[in-house]
Amino acid sequence: MNNKYWATTKGVKMKKIAILTSGGDSSGMNSCIRAATRFALNAGLEVVGIRRGYAGLLDRDFVSLESRSVSGILQKGGTILLTARCEEFKTDKGQEKAVSILNEEKIDGLIVIGGDGSLTGANVLHKMGIKVIGVPATIDNDIFGTEMAIGVDTSLNIIVNAVDCIKDTASSHERAFIIEVMGRNCGYLALASAIACGAEAALIPEVPYNLEKIGDLLYRRYREGKTNSIIIVAEGAASAYEIQRKLKNIAGYETRITVLGHYQRGGYTSVFDRILASRFGRVAVESLLYNRSGEMVGLWEGKVVLTPLDTVLGTKKLLDFRLLKLAEVLV
Numbered sequence: 318m319n320n321k322y323w324a325t326t327k328g329v330k331m332k333k334i335a336i337l338t339s340g341g342d343s344s345g346m347n348s349c350i351r352a353a354t355r356f357a358l359n360a361g362l363e364v365v366g367i368r369r370g371y372a373g374l375l376d377r378d379f380v381s382l383e384s385r386s387v388s389g390i391l392q393k394g395g396t397i398l399l400t401a402r403c404e405e406f407k408t409d410k411g412q413e414k415a416v417s418i419l420n421e422e423k424i425d426g427l428i429v430i431g432g433d434g435s436l437t438g439a440n441v442l443h444k445m446g447i448k449v450i451g452v453p454a455t456i457d458n459d460i461f462g463t464e465m466a467i468g469v470d471t472s473l474n475i476i477v478n479a480v481d482c483i484k485d486t487a488s489s490h491e492r493a494f495i496i497e498v499m500g501r502n503c504g505y506l507a508l509a510s511a512i513a514c515g516a517e518a519a520l521i522p523e524v525p526y527n528l529e530k531i532g533d534l535l536y537r538r539y540r541e542g543k544t545n546s547i548i549i550v551a552e553g554a555a556s557a558y559e560i561q562r563k564l565k566n567i568a569g570y571e572t573r574i575t576v577l578g579h580y581q582r583g584g585y586t587s588v589f590d591r592i593l594a595s596r597f598g599r600v601a602v603e604s605l606l607y608n609r610s611g612e613m614v615g616l617w618e619g620k621v622v623l624t625p626l627d628t629v630l631g632t633k634k635l636l637d638f639r640l641l642k643l644a645e646v647l648v
């Protein structure tokens with residue numbers, strides 16, 4: 318690409334952009350940092366990484382990003398820029414300090430990669446006059462404006478691999494397992510993984526569940542010859558320990574438990590996430606070059622689209638009803 322092309326045809330006086338990752342990490346953040354950095358460098362921009370999210374912004378923890386600084390990270394989980402949660406940035410004083418620092422450092426545009434909390438912070442900066450584009454990255458898949466956030470697919474693959482392993486021992490011992498997955502208040506990870514691993518039941522916060530019915534179902538399957546069972550519980554619906562206790566009390570049913578915890582947040586980035594994150598990174602930089610701000614990149618029917626952060630943050634993402642219907646038949 319001809320660097321001058323960007324500088325002249327877009328009519329935007331932009332020299333330097335910054336990238337930060339914030340909130341809970343998700344696999345694919347690195348792929349996005351890499352794509353955004355390389356695309357921006359190609360467009361003739363200077364790129365700085367802000368380490369440890371908004372905490373690092375307030376501490377001026379900046380690193381220069383060159384093409385070589387982002388090599389070898391495409392497939393790596395976590396984030397080379399580190400991430401953090403920062404209470405100070407939630408205060409008026411913290412936000413004013415952040416704006417002053419960005420102006421003093423002559424940062425013309427900022428890319429914020431993170432979940433809904435981080436995107437809320439990005440919107441605050443936008444309203445205070447900073448040019449910001451958000452990139453959705455969270456395993457929870459709870460962000461409106463994108464069908465998939467960066468990291469969801471990798472996390473699903475890890476959950477399904479873990480359940481496949483557990484099924485080996487479950488079938489040998491003729492046992493039932495309760496597997497607790499993350500997702501905060503969103504049941505997407507539980508629902509999608511239950512479909513993908515052929516679980517007997519999925520307990521998610523969006524749909525009321527009846528443990529007596531689940532107990533009956535497990536006994537019925539047992540009598541029909543299915544001697545092992547998997548129940549996936551979303552952390553937002555209940556704890557696996559609570560479900561174990563209740564199933565024992567209600568149906569006298571014995572179960573084993575696995576809480577996957579942070580294991581499901583790391584790991585080699587899936588192909589889907591590498592490509593999604595690369596596309597998001599590119600469009601985030603392009604959007605800044607087109608003088609856009611206060612918007613988030615997202616995936617909608619195969620295309621990368623922009624949605625105003627006000628809309629993203631003001632709209633509850635509903636579970637895909639087609640997945641729910643599929644689960645009703647298969648799970």
Ligand code: ADP
Pocket residue numbers: 339340341371401402403404406407431432433434435436437438441455
């Ligand atoms: P995630 O981005 O994964 O949802 P958090 O909700 O913990 O993670 O948010 C990450 C960071 O974003 C917070 O530590 C804080 O610095 C910033 N943030 C969250 N909510 C707000 C808010 N309402 N206003 C300004 N900044 C916020």
Ligand code: F6P
Pocket residue numbers: 341432455456457499500501552582
């Ligand atoms: O938002 C991502 C997430 O992994 C949630 O699924 C989970 O509830 C939470 O973060 C865990 O947070 P922490 O990293 O603070 O333990």
